Amino acid sequence: MLKDITIGQYIPGSSPLHKMHAPLKIILTILYITVLFFVDSPVSYAIFTVYTVALVLISGVPLKVLLRGVKPMLWIFIFTAILNVFMTPGEIIWSLPIFRFTLKITNEGLAAGVTMAVRLLYLIMGTSLLTLTTSPLQLTDGIEKLLKPLRKIKVPSHEIAMMMTIAIRFIPTLAEETDKIKKAQTARGADFETGNIIKRAKAMIPLLVPLFISAFRRADDLATAMEARCYNGGDNRTRMKESHMTALDVKAIVISILAAAVVLLAEFWT
Amino acid sequence: MIKTKNLSFVYRKTDEDGGTAVEEEVLREINLTIEKGSFTAILGHNGSGKSTLAKHFNAILLPTGGKVYVKGMDTTDKDSVFNIRQSAGMVFQNPDNQMVAAIVEDEVAFAPENLGVEPKEIRRRVDECLETVNMTKYAQSAPSNLSGGQKQRVAIAAVLAMNPEILILDEPTAMLDPKGRSEVIKTIKMLNREKGITVVLITHYMDEAALADRTVVIDDGEIVLDGTPKDVFRNVEKIKSLGLDVPQVTELAYELRKKGIDISEDVLTVDECFAELLKILGGGAT
Numbered sequence A: 001m002l003k004d005i006t007i008g009q010y011i012p013g014s015s016p017l018h019k020m021h022a023p024l025k026i027i028l029t030i031l032y033i034t035v036l037f038f039v040d041s042p043v044s045y046a047i048f049t050v051y052t053v054a055l056v057l058i059s060g061v062p063l064k065v066l067l068r069g070v071k072p073m074l075w076i077f078i079f080t081a082i083l084n085v086f087m088t089p090g091e092i093i094w095s096l097p098i099f100r101f102t103l104k105i106t107n108e109g110l111a112a113g114v115t116m117a118v119r120l121l122y123l124i125m126g127t128s129l130l131t132l133t134t135s136p137l138q139l140t141d142g143i144e145k146l147l148k149p150l151r152k153i154k155v156p157s158h159e160i161a162m163m164m165t166i167a168i169r170f171i172p173t174l175a176e177e178t179d180k181i182k183k184a185q186t187a188r189g190a191d192f193e194t195g196n197i198i199k200r201a202k203a204m205i206p207l208l209v210p211l212f213i214s215a216f217r218r219a220d221d222l223a224t225a226m227e228a229r230c231y232n233g234g235d236n237r238t239r240m241k242e243s244h245m246t247a248l249d250v251k252a253i254v255i256s257i258l259a260a261a262v263v264l265l266a267e268f269w270t
Numbered sequence B: 001m002i003k004t005k006n007l008s009f010v011y012r013k014t015d016e017d018g019g020t021a022v023e024e025e026v027l028r029e030i031n032l033t034i035e036k037g038s039f040t041a042i043l044g045h046n047g048s049g050k051s052t053l054a055k056h057f058n059a060i061l062l063p064t065g066g067k068v069y070v071k072g073m074d075t076t077d078k079d080s081v082f083n084i085r086q087s088a089g090m091v092f093q094n095p096d097n098q099m100v101a102a103i104v105e106d107e108v109a110f111a112p113e114n115l116g117v118e119p120k121e122i123r124r125r126v127d128e129c130l131e132t133v134n135m136t137k138y139a140q141s142a143p144s145n146l147s148g149g150q151k152q153r154v155a156i157a158a159v160l161a162m163n164p165e166i167l168i169l170d171e172p173t174a175m176l177d178p179k180g181r182s183e184v185i186k187t188i189k190m191l192n193r194e195k196g197i198t199v200v201l202i203t204h205y206m207d208e209a210a211l212a213d214r215t216v217v218i219d220d221g222e223i224v225l226d227g228t229p230k231d232v233f234r235n236v237e238k239i240k241s242l243g244l245d246v247p248q249v250t251e252l253a254y255e256l257r258k259k260g261i262d263i264s265e266d267v268l269t270v271d272e273c274f275a276e277l278l279k280i281l282g283g284g285a286t
């Protein structure tokens, strides 16, 4: 179950999206999300959809993989859609009285529900596209670069990036270990599957305690191993995969800004 | 290469209930010189202080008494710390706990990146070191997809990328299956013989210790035996009294000698044992 986390599920490839400068890719993803929240009218939605589909096609990431990132969010999806459908006031098209309440669906509610669901879908697709085409190292490097100006106000940009790198590195290790402990405890008669929430939470204790002890041990070992290899924080550190902006990145900037402009124009001028 | 002078080390920990400081003397008056290009094995039972000693060789721990010199540099000298760590690379027991990066080649690049090496030179070193440990094929793999032996070879490459002259390995094979063990030992031997790297191998496998030029046995923080593997393993009784074993074939020869059979004391490998037995049997049978 822990293994389904999309972060770090990088799909190696050689598409333009893969080759883009990571910090720029992060900025353009933020731009994508920002524009998405202004999109409301059908026309701009259509344009935005074309743009998103184009990005997916360019990336070469299989749609199946992309939608896998959506699955864990399905409940939030449905919940948001339902809330919107039933809670938005407006022209009633269907209603059902229950006790003293009336469950009603309005025209506006239906529109809002659909809009919200599509918006969430694109939000997840956009961010997944970033993590699927950027290796964890490039991603953390990119974040480090973007946060670098904030070092002046004491934001520990290098440390944040290093923490993320290590977290990504240890997710599979800890997932595997959780599995192992769970099996060992199940063999001893522990029951993680049945009972109410409190009972199940209690059953987690014999799982979490060994996991934490081992995690602290690992942290200790790792710190020693990093020190032994001359780790001394971010100062004077170089990177093997130093990436720079290329002509491709300039094109990406132009295309993104154009796309954003067209979508926003469609939204506010029509 | 490495020289310790009356090295002592005391762990200070706070008592669980009282909060009073408890001192545990882990190393006592260790005098040890490791020669350039040599292959030294350090033996000792659990808790005898092997890891603590190893951590003094690259300034992870600093002596509470005495001195440690690495290539003539005092480990307590703050300005030399990174020079020392670059010269004396260290590989640890648990392959999972010493990897930082999510991809093999990034892992190997970690140390030279820390040292501020030029990107192009890092790339060259990473390729070279992966080649040396025969892991080039896995440059893009995630460590979690590798076997234990492969992980340890990556860990060795990750240290070699600093261009160290000394390689210290703290029970690198303890968590590996027999196949992984033999891969790692082969790599270590090759580095010593072909690349001239000084090796300090901490182990509790006697057959690994028998491969070294020199075997040092420590017990309760003190050196109790020191010499060639042959000289050390001749003391079968003493080694057993320290809670250690001798290589299986050495033990066999020892038992045979006790029964009055005239077999050499210096049997360390299966081949040697076979030759010796053949000599005895050959004399009797024909």
Ligand SMILES: Nc1ncnc2c1ncn2[C@@H]1O[C@H](COP(=O)(O)OP(=O)(O)O)[C@@H](O)[C@H]1O
Pocket (backbone or CB within 6 Å): B011, B012, B013, B024, B026, B044, B045, B046, B047, B048, B049, B050, B051, B052, B053
């Ligand atoms: N971090 C520590 N804090 C306190 N005591 C320690 C620590 N690490 C090791 N020791 C103690 O030092 C002794 C030697 O440990 P160590 O050097 O790890 O032995 P070995 O590697 O030979 O098994 C043990 O008795 C252990 O309890």
Ligand SMILES: [Mg+2]
Pocket (backbone or CB within 6 Å): B050, B051, B052, B170, B171
């Ligand atoms: Mg140890």
